[in-house]
Amino acid sequence: AKSIELPYGTYTVRETKVPDNVQPIPDFTVIINEDSREPQTWRAFNDTPFKALIKAVKVDQETGKTVLLPDTEFKIRNMETNEYVGHWVWFPIPHYVETFTTDKSGTVTTPDTLECGEYELVEIKAPYGYLLNDEPIRFTVSTNTAYQMAEDDKTPIITVTKEDVSVKGCISVLKIGEQLTDVKTDENGHLQFIYQKLLVNGAQFVVKASENIYSADNQKDLIFKKDEIVAELTTMNGEAQTDLLPLGKYKVYEVVASDGFVLNKEIKEVTLTYKDQETVIVTEDIEFENARQKVELEVIKLDSEEETSLSGAEFGLFTKEDIYGYEKLLPMSNDNEPLVKAGTLIETTVSDENGLVVFKSDLPLSLYEIKELKTPIGYVSNHEVYEID
Secondary structure (H helix, E strand, C coil): CCCCCCCCCCECCCCCCCCEECCCCCEEEEEEECCCCCCCCCCCCCCEEEEEEEEEHHHHCCCEEECCCCCCEEEECCCCEEECCCCCCCCCCCCCCCCCCCCCCCCCECCEEECCCEEEEEEEEEEEEEECCCCCEEEEECCCCCECCCCCCEEEEEEEEEEEEEEEEEEEEEEEEEEEEEEEEEECCCCCEEEHHHHECCEEEEEEEEECCCCCCCCCEEEEECCEEEEECEECCCECCCCECCCEEEEEEEEEECCCCCCCCCEEEEEEECCCCCCEEEEEEEEEEEEEECCEEEEEEEECCCEEECCCCCCEEEEECEECCHHHHCCCCCCCCECCCCCCCEEECCCCCCCCEEEECCCCCCCCEEEEEEECCCCCCCCCCEEEC
């Protein structure tokens, strides 16, 4: 190539279009300081084959940001030879290395350049908190591939990004309590209600962050503040689950108990911890048990005129409405039969010397009636029916 005639001066010559897959030549200087029709001395340049360093960058697929964590391990496979690219490490013992490991910047650059050709980047170990993405990333070492120059301004660097998804967690709450399942008759002819610890529906829980919880990529993006509510749950079939949560520490507590149960004020701490690069969702199960609200039912029998205690009065406790068992209360239940029908006598008892009548049955919450069945000698019953809710 020959330039036009140039005026006196100092010029920089730069290669602006480089043939495919060869290195550009460095800029050089030309000085014009004398008049001449003949060109200056020939300058010959030998283009060397294009080679580039490979910079692998670990990126969070959801945030799009670099994962600022070490210990991601990659391999680079030459598609033509089907062999992995490697390099020699001489200290402390000479050995050949085919694995490239990121530092805390989330990147790793090959120590040696790669020749032009087709390659693929393979992830063999994910950083802490992430799932392994073993889908290879294909790339081409070529002057037609975007690259930047290293600090020496001579060596091209091709950047290859590899996306991973962070592991998520889920908190599952199980709620149990005593439920009415059956009845039986004792030796006195009284009904005895039978309870079993079973699932409880309708309990409401709050899940809060126990600490500041940040994005998994270590970019310090705050997701949940400490004590921020991250989920509100209501049990269905005795269970409730949060949506997927970032890993971290949480606390769970009950805010509304189911009908017929006492609020459980216990606060349970839950830590969603990274297990391994193969586990997509980390699940933590916690169980809450509620005490059943119980009934103490007493009657005082008095003389209507003197208001003195009367012994020997017999009272009966009856159901005012049908009482159904746990199975009937379940969704999709086809059982229409109550355990105890309305109007059934549950128990009879007699007032003591203090006029006190105590019913001992462990009653479920419902509507009941108390009737005087026999009066003490010398008295007449008032036939009043007492409704108990």
